[in-house]
Amino acid sequence: MAVLPIALARISLTSPIFLIPTIIAVLWILTYPTIYFISNHKVSSDFEFHFEAVFGLYFVAWISSLGIFAQQASWLSIPATIFLSLAELIMLAIPVAQLIYYALYKACINENGMEMIQETHYNEIIEYIKSMPLLLNITVIISSIILATAITYANYNELKVTAPLDTISLSIVAIIAIFLSSYLWKKKHGVFIRTAIVEFYLDVKEYLATNLQYTQNMQERISKLQVTTLDKSTKPHTILLIIGESESRDYMKAFNKDYPLETTPWLSEMEQSKNFILFPNAFSIGANTVLAVSNALTESNQYNDKKFYESCSIIDIAHATGYKVHWYSNQGHLGSADTPVTLIANTADVAKWTKQELNQVQYDESLLPYLQELDPTQNNFLVVHLKGSHFNFSNCYPRNFTKFGTPGKYELEANYANSIAYTDSVLEQIFNYAKDNLNMQAMVYFSDHATVPDKRRSPNFEGLASVRIPFFTYFTVH
Incomplete structure (x- = not known):
């Protein structure tokens, strides 16, 4: 399924429609499992099964099928460029953040790390950024702008070119796009929420939500207190x-x-x-x-x-x-x-x-x-x-x-x-x-x-x- 859309459309493997999501997919497939192995293989041989590999492959098919569909009409080029570029940048940021986390702490992110992130006050974030060298902060900002611009520009140049498909091929691409739009992102049993980083986020979020019961249970606790x-x-x-x-x-x-x-x-x-x-x-x-x-x-x-x-x-x-x-x-x-x-x-x-x-x-x-x-x-x-x-x-x-x-x-x-x-x-x-x-x-x-x-x-x-x-x-x- 990962390569079927571009095969039907006879698109080059170097096309941004395929190449950009493939690079992101490789990062998803490799980053968490590799860092987890490096961090834990000396103390444990147990590995939980997460859906990084599945998500990466399906992400390629999803972006490619949407891009191919957008090429069928010129008026779709600008909105499709904005949507696909944002999706790619957000999905790129997640494995990159995991790599930065490992570089800082020499450990794979886990529930403790995710809890620390979710509970971090914005002033602490600003304090941490200000403590970093000014040149590093400027480099990160400029690099991020250049990367975002390059992805957006590459997508626009590719999507503005109209490339009509025959009815059967287009129908298959459309079915793949519709299927993956649901299967990748649905709230229950979707592929994305079964990746490790998202599971950690949701588990910690649920944990923090249960803490609200502290206030709600206060009268009952106090009534039993002697x-x-x-x-x-x-x-x-x-x-x-x-x-x-x-x-x-x-x-x-x-x-x-x-x-x-x-x-x-x-x-x-x-x-x-x-x-x-x-x-x-x-x-x-x-x-x-x-x-x-x-x-x-x-x-x-x-x-x-x-x-x-x-x-x-x-x-x-x-x-x-x-x-x-x-x-x-x-x-x-x-x-x-x-x-x-x-x-x-x-x-x-x-x-x-x-x-x-x-x-x-x-x-x-x-x-x-x-x-x-x-x-x-x-x-x-x-x-x-x-x-x-x-x-x-x-x-x-x-x-x-x-x-x-x-x-x-x-x-x-x-x-x-x-x-x-x-x-x-x-x-x-x-x-x-x-x-x-x-x-x-x-x-x-x-x-x-x-x-x-x-x-x-x-x-x-x-x-x-x-x-x-x-x-x-x-x-x-x-």
Whole structure:
């Protein structure tokens, strides 16, 4: 079927109607299976069956048959050129994206990678692009424009030439075009949706959709929740939970005395106080924010089979014990349908995110004014979600705060150390304000996960260094 349309029309194999979709088909047929084999053959001989090869062959027949049909009437040349060129460019982009993913992470894309992509905020995409060399960005843009122009031009030159077919041949080509237009793209059991990359996308999309049930099931969860209050004090107070980002205790002087840079002067001083407890052996459940925070804040974890959307959260517990819950975040509001972390946050009495502007960096100190909204005459449970040491590290602290390396210079470990030192400073300011103004009774801090600054972050687990997190607590002494 792949070659029957061009055989009936007696079209040359070098014709863009056949050559362009064939190149794209070869990429589809080879890219995912090859990368999957390279990534997994040492640990597993099992291979799931996907439809990349089938899709590639049928894509050639589909484009060719549509192109041949368009050649029968000159008025179809322009709309057919636009449609076929767009279809080819979109289908070309998918295997190319997989190749880029492999080049970045040295691994085949899987559900974890697809989840990371779908949950990525547009500001993180812009941040990542800005971190790349300017020359590379310009080259990619210019190359993409040239490629799109070349495909469109080649298609137009071929399709504007009228090449009438005999009735029987044209009928067969039309049948193939109609059949493949349905069989390739239908929503259920179509070939396209049975390719690996699309299956991953749809599986993750379905997973994220089920998280919406978290909000819908909230009343039922809370009705079954039984909480015993240990502290019988009637004095209004505040309990403070601060969530860091990508901070590794290996680079924090308070936790790692052998680290040469003093990245935590405030915490190192507070460590001497009997009110502070530092936990030197804390680990995150995983190396991405959504997995780590959603498990940290709910009863769902790696030891049970409880679904996230069925699990009570620490916010539910705070509500059950009479606390007014405030959630302030510098992570960017992704929307209630996008991430479990946002779903948890939206159950707070007050949930606010710092204003995320394109091309404008928002430092964690911008969260400090929000603390003034809390009423010290009532019981408050306050969650502060920091940007912390999120890549790009140099954008996590003001340039005038630079303590290590050269201000404005791209130096991964120095930038990372500066971001940790800045977080230490922000923690000090939050702590002092809450202690002086909010009758703070307890403070808990942990990072969602860790990172290794000079190693590209991967959606796959790559060792304990990516989950070795700081965790400390503060309690007042009565």
